[in-house]
Amino acid sequence: MRNIIDSQRSRIVGDNGRFTKRVLELTDNSARFNDVAILAVAEKYGKLATFDRRLRKDA
Secondary structure: OHHOOOHOOOOOOOOOOOOHHHHHHHHHOOOHHHHHHHHHHHHHHHOOOOOOOHHHOOO
């Protein structure tokens, strides 16, 4: 975890409710909340890195 946080390629973002609101716009499936939150952040920054095939497909 420390390597990810310290990496120059990583960006830690705060929510302030913005991404949570976007997640609620995109889905009502609480089981997908975490994945959709990742997509909401990726939507803003235009980038996504994941090994999760379903998440890649959704993106």
